[in-house]
Amino acid sequence: MTFFLQMLVSGIVVGSIYALVALGFVLIYKASDALNLANGEFVLIGSYICLTLVTALQLPFLVALLITLGVCAVLGLMVERVVLRPLLNAPTISIIMATIGLGNLLAGLVHMVWGHQTRVYPNLFPDTPVTFGGVLITPVYLWSFIIVMLLLIVFTVFFKYSKMGVAMRAVADDLQAAASMGINVKRVFAITWAIACIVAAVGGVLLGNINGVNATMSVIGLTVLPVVILGGLDSIPGAIVGGFIIGILQSIAGGYLDPLVGGGLKEVFPFFIVILILMFKPYGLFGKGGMERV
Amino acid sequence: MKNPFVMECGNYKTRYDKDMAIFSTKRVKVRMLTLTLLAFLFPLLADSYIIGLATLCAIASIGAIGLNILTGFTGQISIGVGAFLGVGGYTSAILTSTLGWSFWIALPVAGIVTASVGALFGIPSLRLKGLYLAIATLAAQFIILFVISRWTGVTGGTSGMVLQRPSIGSFSLMSASSYYYLCLMILLFTIVYSLNIFRSRTGRAFLAVRDRDVAAQIMGINLFTYKVLSFAISSFFVGVAGALLAHYTMIVSPELYSITVSIQYLAMILVGGLGSILGAVLGAIFITLLPVGLGMFVDQFAVYMPDMQNTLAAFQELAFGAAIILFLIFEPGGLAHIWSNIKNYFKLWPFSY
Secondary structure, three states: HHHHHHHHHHHHHHHHHHHHHHHHHHHHHHHOOOOOOOOOHHHHHHHHHHHHHHHHHOOHHHHHHHHHHHHHHHHHHHHHHHHHHOOOOHHHHHHHHHHHHHHHHHHHHHHHHHOOOOOOOOOOOOOOOOOOEEEEOOHHHHHHHHHHHHHHHHHHHHHHHOHHHHHHHHHHHHHHHHHOOEEEHHHHHHHHHHHHHHHHHHHHHHHHHHOOOOOHHHHHHHHHHHHHHHHOOOOOOHHHHHHHOOOOOHHHHHHHHHHOOOOOOOOOHHHHHHHHHHOOOOOOOOOOOOOOOO | OOOOOOOOOOOOOOOHHHHHHHHHHOOHHHHHHHHHHHHHHHHOOOOOHHHHHHHHHHHHHHHHHHHHHHHOOOOOOOOOOOHHHHHHHHHHHHHHOOOOOOOOHHHHHHHHHHHHHHHHHHHHOOOOOOOHHHHHHHHHHHHHHEEEOOOOOOOHHHHHOOOOOOEEEEOOOOOOHHHHHHHHHHHHHHHHHHHOOOOHHHHHHHHHHHOOOOHHHHHOHHHHHHHHHHHHHHHHHEEEEEEHHHHOOOOEEEEHHHOOOOOOOOHHHHOOOOOHHHHHHHHHHHHHHHHHHHHHHHHHHOOOHHHOOOOOHHHHHHHHHHHHHHHHHHHHOOHHHHEEEEEEEEHHHOOOO
């Protein structure tokens, strides 16, 4: 039972980070119908920038985090302006390939600058684990869960009440209608990419604190695909719920089934779920299926 | 005889069979045959390293044409080519090394097995489109590779398997040029087959599905049949390419078929030109030679920048990504479009206005 709870807790924590990264993913899909396969590299870059600021420049963590978010926002704006804007109205495959190419470009850049070794963050949180009813929780886990929850609440409020948030939802809903109501669509796209980049960077910093940073971290960009498929590509609550479900299922599958097949199932398991969802409920739990006209 | 390398300034077709012909004029026919002849003669002049590169280009072209049938002509995005190459390679490895079959039987069987696996993963394409299908094929990529690396009893797990070069009687195709000729023959077959399929009902149905599948269905095209058929035909060629590659490198192991390979093949058809056989071949050559060219470039400048060699892999990755983005933004039609632009320019040259 304790083992199960332990798996559950680590699943929830990893799931909360999935939810965060998936949020950035869904944002971009909603606004511009693009599948951002470079998301994993955004996570990686955010994590490395913050790490460099903390270790090499000895900045306090919070300052470093703020600078990282600023840099990532600029990166997001640049990506939108240089790569995505010329491809507005391009076919799906072009946009997918553009983000894949972007991912390769960023990954190459990261490898050139930071190399391949795993690097670790200095201890920001105390080491001694906290116990909740027999389950050990390291403070890093607890803190990242709290931070993610806070961010998710902030974003929910932002989308529901702020003027920009409403504009973004309008653009996602119907681009032409939004444009004709006087919303600056280009600006909304730019801000969407900036926010997605920021969210990915936060995910990267938290993951880096848990596992250390190395190039394989960008895999999370692919792991959140099952999350958004489960939740529905165009649903923000779906991304959050899907993140937790996939995180928990993955953790439990890793704990119980991995010893049976000799490891490696943990990474693949979400993709088995994807096939199941796509067969029975292609638009996910909360997604809107579209009607098609000729 | 007229000079075959002088461009005709117009090609007016008066009959339907002329419009459907593979070679639109006699000059095109002569030009194509000359090109084929050159491809056959060039190993006599080149050294084995260059012939090896040409072999890799030929194999990649077969796979890229296969993928282009699916993605470029039928409009079904597949990010699982890497794993399908793996299925072809492993089938051939198991048949020849474990069961002792002849390569000449194992090669088509590898294609057929891959075609069946491809058709299986193509079934969801009836309900899924665009992004959703892309993700389904991505899932196929991960699941197939997982099965390959865990089914240790049959596939040898992560350590992989060793293969032999094929042989005709007692003559083994060990030399670079003999294997090149084999790949070139199969490439020619692939090109002729795929050019012909788009002159038939099946090919036209594929194009209709790509352009608007709902409209195609209303016009009486059975979507399920043609989508699955497209997956099967495409995977057949990918499987054959996988088997050829496996017998060329003489080793198969799971990491040779990762998602990176899938992305490379997608990049080939994109850089070459979606929906163009010529484009698939050009793109395959471009993407295969890009890292080689960059490596040579870095070697040249190693004197000035010694650090460059350590980061060569990263630099290649960066250039690969940049190439994809630049092509998408500045030349979405790909190399095939550039080529036809050049041809059009010379049609009326030197009075091209």
